[in-house]
Structures are given as structure tokens and as C-alpha cells.
Amino acid sequence: MANAPAFHGTTILAVRHRGQSALAGDGQVTFGQTVMKGEAVKIRTMHGGAVLAGFAGSAADALTLFTKFEAKLEEYRGNLKRAAVELSKDWRTDRVLRRLEAMLVVLDKQCMVLVSGSGDVIEPDDGLLAVGSGGPYALAAARALVRHGDMDAAAVAREAMKIAAGICIYTNEHVTVETL
Numbered sequence: 001m002a003n004a005p006a007f008h009g010t011t012i013l014a015v016r017h018r019g020q021s022a023l024a025g026d027g028q029v030t031f032g033q034t035v036m037k038g039e040a041v042k043i044r045t046m047h048g049g050a051v052l053a054g055f056a057g058s059a060a061d062a063l064t065l066f067t068k069f070e071a072k073l074e075e076y077r078g079n080l081k082r083a084a085v086e087l088s089k090d091w092r093t094d095r096v097l098r099r100l101e102a103m104l105v106v107l108d109k110q111c112m113v114l115v116s117g118s119g120d121v122i123e124p125d126d127g128l129l130a131v132g133s134g135g136p137y138a139l140a141a142a143r144a145l146v147r148h149g150d151m152d153a154a155a156v157a158r159e160a161m162k163i164a165a166g167i168c169i170y171t172n173e174h175v176t177v178e179t180l
Contacts (some may be wrong), residue, residue, distance in 0.1 A: 011131075012025045012131050012137070013128075015127065015153040020107060027041065029059070041149075043055075043176055046066075050108055051106060052178050052180060053106045055103045058102055066104075068090065071085050083106075086114070088121050091116075097132050098165070100117055101117075111123065112127070127146075127161060134165065138160045138161055152162075161175045
């Protein structure tokens with residue numbers, strides 16, 4: 001993902017650990033160098049609570065992608081991988097969608113993937129996935145907590161996000177966590 005945009009103002013972290021899946025997102029929204037909001041919710045449940053989705057990037061673009069992804073989930077009867085691949089294909093080929101500036105992290109109990117407008121549908125090897133400006137910090141913290149800690153997925157996600165917030169100026173400690 002060498003050409004992936006660097007989104008500021010968001011950190012999204014997905015954790016699959018000890019039979020549980022968790023998705024966390026911080027609440028900070030920035031406009032340029034100004035914090036505009038501190039308690040935004042950037043994750044949501046879909047498909048009757050069986051799927052979690054989070055976004056990094058433009059909120060309006062992400063809401064459009066949430067709607068499109070949810071339609072794909074319905075079309076493919078909850079098959080997350082197939083819905084993600086089909087959304088990615090549409091995203092790359094549609095003239096309007098191609099201009100959307102956001103990334104999605106989606107997961108269910110069996111699968112977690114990153115979906116981007118450049119055609120990427122990436123499933124991590126280690127059950128950890130992060131995007132956004134604080135993503136690398138949250139990912140590193142989550143890897144350390146999983147390897148050396150005794151926490152469930154939700155606790156790993158929450159603590160890793162706190163660590164990221166202490167490093168990344170575009171990430172705050174108002175964290176929303178959803179679990180499956």
C-alpha cells in the first residue's frame with residue numbers, strides 16, 4: 001500500500017484474540033491543525049450485529065462506503081470477504097467512488113480485512129489490523145500486549161488505543177470499542 005493516503009484525525013484498530021474480536025476507534029476529528037470534535041464515533045455494527053466496520057478518512061466518504069458495504073453484505077448473504085472484494089472492485093472502477101478518500105476496516109467472527117480505494121483487500125496474518133494516523137502506534141502496542149499480556153481482545157484494543165493517543169497528536173483517548 002505504498003500509495004495509500006495518510007489520514008489524519010483517526011485511529012482504527014481491529015483485534016482478534018482469545019476467541020474474541022474487537023474494533024476500536026478514537027473520537028477525534030480534526031480540520032487541518034484544529035481539533036473540531038473529540039467524541040465522534042467512527043465504528044458501527046452491521047448485518048444484525050454480526051459485522052463491525054470502522055473508517056479512517058473523510059466522514060462523508062466513509063458514510064457512503066458504509067452504505068455501499070452494507071448493501072454488498074446483504075447481496076452476498078453476510079459473506080464478508082466476498083462483500084469486501086466486490087466493494088473494492090466497484091470502488092476502483094466507479095468514477096464517483098474512485099474519488100472517495102477513506103479506508104474501511106471490517107470484521108466478523110471469522111475474518112478481518114482492510115478495504116481501500118486502490119483495490120486493496122488485505123487480511124492480516126496476526127489478527128491485528130490498524131489504519132489512520134495513529135494506526136502504526138496502536139498496531140505496535142496491540143502486538144506487544146497480545147504477546148506479553150493477559151488481556152482479552154477488547155482490553156487489548158482499549159489499552160493500545162490509549163498508548164497511540166499518547167503518541168499521535170491526531171488521536172485522542174475517547175475510544176469506542178465494539179466486540180463480537
